[in-house]
Amino acid sequence: MAAAFTALRVLLGLFFxxxxxxxLTELLSAELHRHMKSQFVQFAEVFPLKEFGxxxxxxxxxxxxxxVEAVAGLLLAFGPQLLQEISNFVLSVVMIGAIYxxxxxxxxxxMCAPATLCLGLLLLLNIRGYxxxxxxxxx
Numbered sequence: 001m002a003a004a005f006t007a008l009r010v011l012l013g014l015f016f017x018x019x020x021x022x023x024l025t026e027l028l029s030a031e032l033h034r035h036m037k038s039q040f041v042q043f044a045e046v047f048p049l050k051e052f053g054x055x056x057x058x059x060x061x062x063x064x065x066x067x068v069e070a071v072a073g074l075l076l077a078f079g080p081q082l083l084q085e086i087s088n089f090v091l092s093v094v095m096i097g098a099i100y101x102x103x104x105x106x107x108x109x110x111m112c113a114p115a116t117l118c119l120g121l122l123l124l125l126n127i128r129g130y131x132x133x134x135x136x137x138x139x
Contacts (some may be wrong), residue, residue: 005128008121008124008125009076009077009084009125010077010078010138011077011113012073012076012118012121012122012125013073013074013075013076013077013078013079013087014073014077015073015118016069016070016072016073016076016091016118017069017070017073017074017077017094018062018118019052019067019069019073020067020068020070020072020073021066021070022036023036023063023065023066023069024061024063024066024067024070024086028101032117034061036080037058037062038060039066040058040059040061040062041058042105043058043061043101043105043128044056044057044061046104046105047061047081047101048097060116065094068090068094069083069094070126071087071090072087072090072091072094073087075087076088076091085126087128088122088125089126091118091122092119092123092126095115095118095119095122096119099112099116099119102135
């Protein structure tokens with residue numbers, strides 16, 4: 001079972017690395033990058049912290065989310081356990097934000113499915129996906 005969770009962690013980490021890279025550069029897919037740029041204009045309009053006076057510029061918002069996804073995905077896939085757990089938390093927050101944004105924009109529920117699935121897999125990894133701490137021999 002540990003091998004299945006390791007494979008899930010690596011694949012999920014690589015998925016986030018790829019989605020972050022698509023947000024950062026048009027080298028992977030120019031069309032998808034342009035689509036993400038146009039979507040982040042809408043996303044910036046309903047940014048959760050906007051009520052507190054923090055309204056991100058859409059291009060910068062796209063860049064920050066891209067870097068967070070890429071770095072956290074890389075750490076989730078290949079980092080030490082502590083950094084895996086931290087990146088899992090960070091990516092979970094990003095997915096909660098994505099779901100919130102899509103719901104506020106009244107997008108169809110099917111649009112929330114990828115973020116919801118990713119959040120579910122991240123929570124599964126958080127609950128079951130890490131090795132149990134070893135017990136000392138002299139207990």
